[in-house]
Amino acid sequence: MSDPDETLPRHDLPGGRPGPGFTCVFSNPPVPVVQSARVAAGPPPNPDFAARRTSAGWRDLDPREFDRLRRLVGAAGGQGDGALATMSDEQIARSLGVVVTEGGRTQVLAGAVLLFGRPEAVHRHVPQHEAAIQVIGPETGEPGAAGEPGARMNDFFRWPLLRLTEELLARFRARNPGREIRYELVRTSVPAYAEQAFRELLANAFVHRDYRAVGAVHTQWTSEGIEITSPGGFVDAGRAPHTSALSVRPPRPRSPLLADAFRRAGITERSGRGIRRAYAAQLAxxxxxxxxxxxxxxxxxxxxxxxxxxxxxxxxxxxRSSAGSPLELPDLLVLTTALRDGPLRTADAAELLGTGKEQARRQLTGMVGRGLLAIDGDRGTRVWAPSPDVRRALREAASQLRPRPAPGPRPATGSRPATGSRASSEPRTTSEPNPTSEPNPASGARAASGAQAAPGI
Incomplete structure (x- = not known):
């Protein structure tokens, strides 16, 4: 007898005697329908969309995308999986788990199409996949044409993920100016947005989006900042009580296959703590x-x-980093919040860090021991504030970064300086142009007082 069709609802027959010609004999008690369905269903399906079987074949994958992966691994400087650079295309796909062999036949999974597929194959086998980068005009709130000021991008792509990530990163770099600062002999650029933060958030959008939901991953530049939107909510269907507490959540990707591929390619950090790195890069x-x-x-x-x-x-x-004692993410979260909002209670710090009060107190006490915080308060209420050493260092930094005054006009040729004027009697040297790294003198005071400016892009 063939197995019953479990796709239709089951209804018990009405009571009464079986009709002529039918004999029902049960040697054992009947098995409930729910139990039969559970046995026939087998193991639950893999929730990872990238593990879904497709009708794509090997010809739907682009060899250039495998070369792109090898190049990304080589450029990652040891952060990626160097073994991938020495593998063949098929070995790479099998190592990443995006192809399987069943009955002697190679089965291409959706993850292979998303990572290495030709654009037409991506559109055919993963029709929901799309990404856009837009610069939103401040007047209309809509993306404008290529020649309009303030709105020069409105592009949509159905490319594989590695190519798409490279393209959006290149466009980000072109629109992200930086200002150089120097500490002793160390020079670094402070950009408008931390590239590491943008990279991690963009990768998170591709890895964690719901590929069953309709909609594109949107990267939009607005007057409020860079906004990256991806279809599908958080994997655990909940949000942290404080947004910074997302940085302490354990990694839980919606697609472990894609997350592993991005880490092994060197695009994201291999520990799976991308949100932590995004916070730390921005705050530092x-x-x-x-x-x-x-x-x-x-x-x-x-x-x-x-x-x-x-x-x-x-x-x-x-x-601090040059001295061998870099600020860790909890240090950055507590310091920047205390400088902006004033002294913190232990309960405030616990909410900020997403921990219990006892663990937060240990973190705060450790910061006191390292000279970052001082204990303040009266009437038995303990609060934690930036230490005098931190405030002094911020004032000194603001003083060092203050632009030099522009030189005055040179005296006319042949004219004699006034007698007794020391400034006019000293020889004048040619002034160096002010580097772009020198900030507004109010920046140090803003760090100490916590005031924040938010100009448009």
Whole structure:
């Protein structure tokens, strides 16, 4: 007897005696329908969309995309999986787990199409996949034409993920100016947005999006910052009580296959702590951390806020790093919040760090021991504030970064300086042009007081 059709609802026959010619004999008690369905169903399907079988063949994959992966691994400087660079195309696909062999036949999974597929194959086998990069005009709130000021991009792509990531990163770099600062002999550029943060958030959007949902991954430049939107809410269908607490959540990708491929390619950090790195990169550059508070159950919205970099704090963080005692993410979260909002209670720090009060107290006490915080408060209420050493370092950084005054006009040729004027009697040297790294003198005060500016792009 063939197995019953489980695709239709089952109904018990009405009571009564079986009709003529039918004899029902049960040697054992009947098996409930629910139990039969459970046995016939087998193991639950893999929730990873990239593990889904497709009708694509090997010819739907582009050899140039495998070469792109090898180049990315080589350029990652040891961060990627160097073994991939020595493999053949088929070996790479099998190593990443995006092709399987069943009955002697190679089965191409959706992950292979997303990573290495030709554009027409991506469109055919993963029709929901699309990405856009737009610059939103401040007047209309809509993307404009190529020649319009303030709105020069409105491009949509159905490319494989590695090619798409490279393209969007290149466009990000072209629109992300930096200002150079120096600590002793160490020079670094402080950009408008940390590239590491943008890279991690972009990769998260591709790895964590719901490829069953209709919609594109949008990267939009607005007056408020860079906004990256991806279809599908957080994997655990909930949000942290404080957006910075996302940085301490354990990694839980919607697609482990894609997450592993991005890490082994060297695009993202291999520990799976991309949000932590995004926060740390932004805060260490004197910028605001990523903001996720506009996310919903249907989409994740990550925003890098538009904010003028606090170069004094960036100089302070660079100095700590050069001295061999870099600021870790909890240090950056607590310091920047205390400088902006004032002294913190232990409960405030616990909410900020996404931990319990006891663990937060240990973190704060350790920062006191390293000279970053001081204990303040009265009437038995303990609060934690930036230490005098930190405030002094910020003032000194602001003083060092203050632009030099422009030289006055030279005296006319042949004229004699006034007698007794020391300034006019000294020989004048040609002035060096002010480097672009020298900030507004208010930046140091802003770091100490916590005031933040948010100009448009």
């Amino acid at each position: 550059g004197g910028l605001a951390g990523p903001d996720f508070h506009r996310s919903t159950a249907d989409c994740v919205i990550a925003v890098l806020p538009a904010q003028e970099a606090d170069l004094a704090f960036a100089h302070f963080a660079l100095g």
